[in-house]
Amino acid sequence: MAASAPSSSGNEPDPNSTNLRPPGSRFLQKNNNLEEKISSFKERSSKDLLDNSDRDSRFRRTETDFSNLFARDLLPAKNGEEPTMQFLLEVVDILTNYVRKTFDRSTKVLDFHHPHQLLEGMEGFNLELSDQPESLEQILVDCRDTLKYGVRTGHPRFFNQLSTGLDIIGLSGEWLTSTANTNMFTYEIAPVFVLMEQLTLKKMREIIGWPDGEGDGIFSPGGAISNMYSVMIARYKFFPEVKTKGMTAAPRLVLFTSEHSHYSIKKASAALGFGTENLILLSTDERGRVIPADLEAKVIDAKARGCVPMFVNATAGSTVYGAFDPIHEIADICEKYNMWLHVDGAWGGGLLMSRKHRHKLCGVERANSVTWNPHKMMGVPLQCSAILVRERGVLSGCNSMCAGYLFQPDKQYDVSYDTGDKAIQCGRHVDIFKFWLMWKAKGTIGFEQHIDKCLDLSHYLYTKIKGRKGYQMVFDGEPQHTNVCFWYLPPGIRDMPDGQEKREKLHKVAPKIKALMMESGTTMVGYQPQGDKVNFFRMVISNPAATRSDIDFLTDEIERLGQDL
Amino acid sequence: MAASAPSSSGNEPDPNSTNLRPPGSRFLQKNNNLEEKISSFKERSSKDLLDNSDRDSRFRRTETDFSNLFARDLLPAKNGEEPTMQFLLEVVDILTNYVRKTFDRSTKVLDFHHPHQLLEGMEGFNLELSDQPESLEQILVDCRDTLKYGVRTGHPRFFNQLSTGLDIIGLSGEWLTSTANTNMFTYEIAPVFVLMEQLTLKKMREIIGWPDGEGDGIFSPGGAISNMYSVMIARYKFFPEVKTKGMTAAPRLVLFTSEHSHYSIKKASAALGFGTENLILLSTDERGRVIPADLEAKVIDAKARGCVPMFVNATAGSTVYGAFDPIHEIADICEKYNMWLHVDGAWGGGLLMSRKHRHKLCGVERANSVTWNPHKMMGVPLQCSAILVRERGVLSGCNSMCAGYLFQPDKQYDVSYDTGDKAIQCGRHVDIFKFWLMWKAKGTIGFEQHIDKCLDLSHYLYTKIKGRKGYQMVFDGEPQHTNVCFWYLPPGIRDMPDGQEKREKLHKVAPKIKALMMESGTTMVGYQPQGDKVNFFRMVISNPAATRSDIDFLTDEIERLGQDL
Known part of the structure; x- marks a missing residue:
């Protein structure tokens, strides 16, 4: 191959690149x-x-x-x-x-x-x-x-997902992150971001309640991957030989999680080689919270079948009901049977920032690992999820492979800051900066105010529709998180006798209203069935732009669109 | 809990929020x-x-x-x-x-x-x-x-990583992506991005050479996760029962990859429950390319030991040497022994865009899956990695869990566009837009020009230092990719007789020069040992801003800083 000059075609700008545009030109329609x-x-x-x-x-x-x-x-x-x-x-x-x-x-x-x-x-x-x-x-x-x-997704009337809102500081942080366009694997090329990650993770561990914020952690591409980490490191802690010898080196391991928990625990059990049948689903009370006695019974049963109970996931803020599992009681059982306790606080972890609401995660300090997604309740732009681990060393022990081309031991700086080998990823996006910047700009109290406000709004919605004509709550009592789950019964269904026909009709109401909502484009809210419950609306509030008037708008809109169904 | 008004403190702007700044104010030092x-x-x-x-x-x-x-x-x-x-x-x-x-x-x-x-x-x-x-x-x-x-990382003299450069269109795309701040799991909230992903993946499959671009794929948070996907779906294809029953339902499975391959294959074998000992490393020739006969011998040996050979990774562009494994010969062996062929083109996949260089991936169309990171050789901002799969259905079969709250079957649109259940993630960052926008803005030919230019530059470097006093190539012959691997021997070492003392001295040269480089801040290039070879420089060129003068600058700088070592 002969040395040829780099292609330079097009590297010279067109001399006509700036000129006057005729008035009335189509392209830029100025509107303010x-x-x-x-x-x-x-x-x-x-x-x-x-x-x-x-x-x-x-x-x-x-x-x-x-x-x-x-x-x-x-x-x-x-x-x-x-x-x-x-x-x-x-x-x-x-x-x-x-x-x-x-x-x-x-x-x-x-x-x-x-x-x-x-x-x-x-x-x-x-x-x-x-x-x-x-x-x-x-x-x-x-x-x-x-x-x-x-x-x-930042519109004050977008309620469709757990991640909503458009935080201006977070947005600025993302713009800067993309401009810096670097990678978290080494201090060498991300010195500031690596340190920000360390300091922020430590702060989060302090808030969880681990002594002196000790422990470990990493930001991952989302809650599902963070939950997957928790299962991996639990396995490594109890059966480190699986890393080298595979799952056949371990006894038959079983995992436990609520029937209301996020499907990522199931995905992890499939991906990591446990098998979904070895993930045992725990019964919940009518509010969607794990019944600790059911966990203990299933642990005993699994042991009787020759299985080894290894891992329990307690959900702090379930996806649909917003339920918080009773962590202390679950932790007692985990200690008794020597199991890893993971708390999936992807959605509910943000409540730790609120003095008023953090009691809902009481006992979280007893967890061995915690998932916490600032990109949900704390309004940080996507993606921003942390896996936090109480014991130092187990995360890197589990994942490190010591790739020589990245993690040279003979660098001129303290290479303990090269954190990339702890990850299952190699290259890793900078997710920390926007979060760090928001924390600087709002302070801890700013996050607290945001969370308290969202919970106040959901209380407003709950109070408004509880007992209101045409509405029926999916479960009784004040929701624990901002999730408000309800059926809207159009006039034509309201007075039907309970039974299969009414259920079938009601099952079709939420999808129809949602379709009309999307076509009119006025607001968005999610719906789904759950267990034997037909389709219902799940309202969630994490959007800092939402106000009571937007809540009123939503219910008016549901009633308007559902009137004739 | 009583209904309380949302906290409104601070929602009123300070009436003094805009005012005149005294001249000479510290904060904004205008400099152009x-x-x-x-x-x-x-x-x-x-x-x-x-x-x-x-x-x-x-x-x-x-x-x-x-x-x-x-x-x-x-x-x-x-x-x-x-x-x-x-x-x-x-x-x-x-x-x-x-x-x-x-x-x-x-x-x-x-x-x-x-x-x-x-x-x-x-x-x-x-x-x-x-x-x-x-x-x-x-x-x-x-x-x-x-x-x-x-x-x-966009500086014309930053050569430290496989991902370098700052593409202005890609940057604009990332700014827009963060402003849109949405999530790839459903068409419902990412209609345009979901379609862009589908069209772009199809285009990539066409370029790979799969008939009509048929197949499947998804963008993942990086090459390591894409490679992990390939192992997961291979396992699902051959042993679908592992999804439900775990690894104990399968025979003892073994995987093969080059000793020069990326460490993510090893991470995947640990994470997914195979165990790193069941990942068999293949010998390479002096250029770092897998020796097909070694693969076949090791397959036969594994079978003789009662193992089931399941998966072969062929690297297209190895991390250090930039070597391309001979895909056709590996594919023959995979067909003969019924193994999944994955091509890890995280680094080398971009060469498929060049008519001049795509022959280096000859046979890639025979792969069952391909990793291809546009965020490396194609200059797309981080993160942008695709896993492409030849057979439709296996990706979703492997990963789907049918979460009711996200993937309702009774939506008003064609829900086959809700692609989230194919992923191991739940929420998934929008990685497609910047790439789609760059493709629009450059055209296929723009990527081709970029790649040809980078390879021309590495040829220039190779030609320049091959045989130049003080330089020694790590392997003979023209590099296949832009990786140019070499030792620089300071004058004090050059004339030493070969032996342990010279090796020990030479091993310390690259780290010292690199440390001086970083302290002077003038340029950055990576180094590492490999096998029995002491620390050497690995120059890679993916930066569109680099020119011959920057290559000259690098060698001058190495000589300047290494002169007295």
Whole structure:
């Protein structure tokens, strides 16, 4: 192969890359004062750089013409700085406009289209990839359309998921993280982020209540992976030989979790080689909380069958009911039978930040490991999930493989800060910065206020609909978390006698209302069946933008859309 | 619990939130023309909103005073829009400044500090978290300092990792992704992103060479997880009962991979319950490529020992040598012995985009699964990794648990687009958009040009140092990928007779030069030992900003710093 010059085609910017745009041009439809100012600014800065003396023209409505610019004209291209800055500012214009509208209740939550509609291509929006580059103008249109046909998860009336809201500090943190574009595996290339992770994990362990915040932990790509870690490290703690010899080196191990727990525990038992049949589901009371006596009975039964009970997951904030398992009573049983206690606080862990509500996780300090997702109740942007471990050493013992090309022992700094070998990942996204920055900006008390407010709102909803005509609660009593589970019974069903026919009709109500909601785009809330209970709504509140008026809006909307069903 | 009003303290903005800043104020030290214009713009837009008639004052150098503003003053706070926009623009100012400097060769790659130095707190930069909120001014300082003490992975002279560079389109895509802040598990809340993922995965499968791009796949949080998927689905394909009954339901399974392969295969064999001893390492030739005859011999041997050979990983682009295993010959053996063939193209997969270099993956179309990380050779920002599977159904068969609260069958749209149950994750970050956007912006040919350019550059380096005084190649012949592995021998070592003493001295050279490099902050390149070979440099080129002059700079720097060792 002969040495050839690096391809430089396209590295020279088009000399016509900035020019005047004819008035009324289709591309940028300015629709408010601030946008006008931004574009006016951009035109000015662009003009100033080109012709610093042309001060009089600086307010002419002109913009960089992106129709003649391509990705190859941006940095690192020669003279790429100016188009790069103009392009990034244009993107920011689109994004800040989206942010403003997200918080504007006159904007829809979504503009629903079916898959086939988006695949056929909306006006000017074509998802297909091609061999040839598109102009930067088209790229900006694509950015705008991607947001247009998406779902505003930060909208004050988006209640569909456990992760909602759009935190401005967290968003800034994510923007910075992507700009830094580095990797958590070594201190060498992520010195600040590695230290932030260590300090933040320690703070979280202190809040859990482990002495001096001692222990270990890591941020993982989500609660399911964090829960998977807990099962892995429990196995390593009791049967370290499985790491080298495989599951056949261990006796038949069984795991326990609530029938209401998150399905990731089941996924982990399948993936890690335990088998889902060796995950034993625990009965719950009517509120969805594990019955400790059932755990003990099943432990005894498993031992009688020759199995080795190894791991118990206690859920702190179940996905549907928001139930908190009684950790102290479960911990007693774990100690008695020498089992690992994991607390899945992916959803409920945030309540540890609230002096008023943290008692719901009473006993969490007795857990061997805890999953806690700041990207749920604490409003941190996705993804941000931590697995915290009480005992030091077991996480790295479980996962380390000492890859020489990454974790050289002869570096010039203290290599105990190279934490990558603790992970099941190699490269690992920087999830810490946005969270650290939010904590700095809000303080612990800011998180507490947010959590207390969300729980106050769910109390408001519960109080409002409990006993209200047409509503029926799925379980009695004040919810423990922000989950409020209820049926809405349209007038035509309300007075039917209880029985199969009513159940069948009621089962179809929530999906129908949800479909109408999505088509009108006004609000979003989840529904599902659970056990023998037909489809019901699960309202959850984690959105800092939500107010009582949004709760009122939701119930009005359910009644409006469900009226004639 | 009584219904109480949501905490509204702090939701009212401070009436003094925008004011004039005294000249010479410490906080914002403007250092270039563009920055001045941005701040001038911001002041203007702010002033205009406050007082639209005050046109004469619009160029006064004033800014929003963030020292009296807090996170609670931003959206969704009442009147939060204006401070939110000002704050985001201030963040963008910091980020665009960082972007510009990243591409400026007069800027250092890093400003190295030891962990204890950063932990003790640099001037004004304190990593500790506190109970009380910090002002937005401090938050902006923290953003600036975080970047200041980090590593510029996009710098033209950063060669330390397989993922380097800062693609402006990809960066814009990440900014948009974080603003959209949604989750890949259902079409319901990520309609556009779900479709983009499907179309992009199909395109990747077409490029691999699977008929009509048929098959399946998913984006995962990184190559290690993608490789883990491949082992899981291979096991499910051959022994589906392991999902429910665990590893004890299967015979003793063995896996094969090159001794040069990535350590994630070993991590997967430990995590999934195979045990690392049941991962059999294959011998390689002097270039680091698997010797197919060794594979067959070890398969026969394993069978003779009563084991069941199940899975072979062929590496396409090994981490250190950049070696490509001979896929066709390995595929023949896999077919003969009915084993799953996985190709780990995390690093080398990108070469499929180049007509000139894709022959190095010849036979990849015979693989059952392929890992391909666009965040490595294709320059997509972290994280972006795909696991691609030839047979439809096995990925979802392996992982689905049918969680009722997410994957309701009675939705109004075609629920086959709810792809979340295929994943081992529940929530899943949107990794597709930046990649899709880059593909749109560059076209297939843009990726091809980038890859050809990087390989041309590594050829330039190879040609330059091969036979040059003081350099010794780790293996003979032109490298297959951009990995160029070499020792630098300082003058004092060059003429020593071969032997243990020389080896010991040489082993210490690369770490010393690397430490000096990091302390001077001029460039970064990796080193490691491999097998019986003492520490050597591994140069890799994936950075689109790198040029021949940067390669020259690197060798000059190695010689300068290594001169007196």
